[in-house]
Amino acid sequence: MSDGDVVLVAAARTPFGSFGGALREASVAALAAVAIRSTMERSGLKESDVDELVLGVNFPGSDRSIARQAALRAGLPPEGVSYTVDRACCSSLAALALASRGVRSGDTDVVLAGGAENLSAVPFFLDGLRWGHRLGDVRMADQLVIACPHTGVPRAIQASDEAALHGVGRSEQDGWALRSQQRCSEAVARGLFDEEITPVRSPEGTPRPY
Template sequence: MVNQENPIIVAGCRTAFGQYGGILRDVPATKLGASVIEQLIQTEKISRDDVSKVIMGHCIPSVDENVPARQVVIEANLPNHVPSLTINRACCSSMTAVGLAYSEILADPNSLIIAGGMENMSRVPIPIPDLRWGSRLGSITIQDPLVLADPIRGKTAAEDAGAIAVEHGIGRELQDEWAYVSQQRYESAKKRGIFAEEIQGIEVVNKRKEIMFLEDEFPKPATTLEKLSKLATIYNSPTVTAGNAPGLDAGAAALAITSMEKVRNKELSLLAEIVAYTEICGDSGDIATTPARAIIQALEKANLSFADLKLLEINEAFAAVPLTSTKVLAETYGTSWDLVKEITNVNGGAIAIGHPVGASGARIILTLALELKRRGGGYGAAAICGGMGQGDCVIIKV
């Protein structure tokens, strides 16, 4: 039974995710964001005049993507009076967008908010900080934001995640195994048509031809444990490799969120209700446990037990993250680690799908809601870590 006060996810969709330098290489993130909003409105027959606000996560804008959420409103042909908000909480951004929509709808049940995120990591500019004023003598430094390093501590996310995993007894072998299973689960789900339910096509030009981009570009179903074990570690990490980490991808995802009252009055669909949202922060070097700690806090807010959760989605920022967080959850609630892993990312995760950092939070909520629906409903938690010790969780009920 639906709690009449809980905000409702009417529906959601995403683009297929493109790999680094792939089919979406030259497509602005704002175009990706506008595309999913247009598809969402058309597919669900939502009146553009009913959209109260657009909240979009976006982490590293290209030079032509200033005020990105506002650009999306205009490109999606929404009324000019629709306000927008761009969120940057690193990888948490689009889940934070959903959390803000949740709070605003609790305050104003007449609102209908589109929340999500977008990113194209192939278009991230490479800045030259000293170039504007010149250098009287010596070399000029070029910086690459895609290294994803903590600007205060100087350590990379891969280094931090690997170190925390090792502290919890989770070494390279377990991380490679998780990556392999993620690829296999994704391939199995794809063959069953699972992702066709969440992906809406986008027309792009590829090799001078206009094509409809409909399938995730990053998955590597042919990988093996032997191949994964031979990869070198990256970014000074003790365990993280290109094989047990996601790619630097491109894509967008969006959810339409409103009140139960508006669902009835406008005869809208009902995909899931949002039961709780929480955002946490901790030690800036600890991203691997933040999804677990966010789930624990969200369960307390919702007055639920861990046993109430049928499924988990924990973003695979690296294999180290879901492994560490599922172990923390198992230890916290006195249950089997294997059982927690079994219900986590059942259709594969970002290691296979890809991780456009501004979009992944909304993507895992959508993936979770649709899988709960296929399994007859129930509670699920989607959680994600973000750089410098951040974490978000959304609990939904289908």
């Protein structure tokens, strides 16, 4: 292997939880820390070996510096570098690309990279109330009603317009979605995800293996 080559040494992820399910109280940083610790154990690396943590997060909620929190929770040295990346749905892939770029440029040798999210933990927002509200209704904004932050157009409408533009009909979309769910269920039943998943203990104390 020559200088600048990039290799993936180990990987781990937490289970997929249902919306509002057993993991709804878990913070994004806490879930990320579980995956980080598991990856470190699988890799055989020491915490001091890690030069950088890059974490893609699309919905930080009311929190901030998610990567920094996750790094400290996972036991990485406090003097280490960590930063959070937001590139919407591509945040995790952007984090991996940045990690690869750092290794190839020679800036880093060992980087942890990935993504973290907990949509169940996204709060409602009361914009503009810091300075009071004299008259009229108070509106709570829900980040999960996803729309383009620049144009305000709902993502569902954007997706529909793109599908129409490229001639992708509803039946094709439904068929693809059904096939995806069937393949996922089959993979779970066959244990194909067992190796990559690290269990998370819910606040109620019940292990959640998937």
